[in-house]
Amino acid sequence: MKIRLKSLKEGHQILEYSSSRSDLNLTDNYFNSPITITLSINKGSTEISINGEIQTIADLECDRCLSLFQQTLKSSFKIILSQIDPGAMNCDENIISFSSNTSEVDIIPQIRDALILSVPLKKLCRKSCKGLCPKCGANLNIEKCKCDTTFIDSRWEPLKKLLINVKEE
Ligand SMILES: [Zn+2]
Numbered sequence: 035m036k037i038r039l040k041s042l043k044e045g046h047q048i049l050e051y052s053s054s055r056s057d058l059n060l061t062d063n064y065f066n067s068p069i070t071i072t073l074s075i076n077k078g079s080t081e082i083s084i085n086g087e088i089q090t091i092a093d094l095e096c097d098r099c100l101s102l103f104q105q106t107l108k109s110s111f112k113i114i115l116s117q118i119d120p121g122a123m124n125c126d127e128n129i130i131s132f133s134s135n136t137s138e139v140d141i142i143p144q145i146r147d148a149l150i151l152s153v154p155l156k157k158l159c160r161k162s163c164k165g166l167c168p169k170c171g172a173n174l175n176i177e178k179c180k181c182d183t184t185f186i187d188s189r190w191e192p193l194k195k196l197l198i199n200v201k202e203e
């Protein structure tokens with residue numbers, strides 16, 4: 035996605051785009067729904083500030099029960115386009131320098147980063163997901179299996195003995 039600098043007017047404006055996984059070169063298979071991008075742009079004489087809001091519905095797989103579910107993801111990003119060259123001091127990748135000859139600026143990397151960051155680390159179909167039975171693999175949200183999963187962690191055995199000894203003394 036490229037912003038044509040010549041077509042921007044001075045002052046504030048809002049641009050809306052509907053994008054897709056292939057437009058943004060996203061390789062994750064989370065993003066199959068349209069990706070809405072809203073840009074709030076302020077154009078000054080030497081600087082253009084862009085506040086972007088992204089929203090989409092992601093296809094995720096539950097970490098506990100492995101079922102597929104959809105979740106709305108929202109993210110935002112900020113870019114400053116500046117005609118003043120920050121030189122070697124520029125360590126902020128959200129500041130992009132441009133000259134009066136620059137006709138367009140590609141903002142796909144910023145959109146992609148913001149989207150990928152919005153994917154939750156822990157993907158759960160619901161907070162109370164019961165997951166799969168460790169013995170038979172049954173989805174415990176749907177069915178109740180007859181497996182006995184109350185096992186004693188052997189690491190606690192020595193401690194247990196200790197407790198018994200204390201009682202006996
Ligand atoms: Zn689940």
Ligand SMILES: [Zn+2]
Nearest residue numbers: 167170179181
């Ligand atoms: Zn089971």
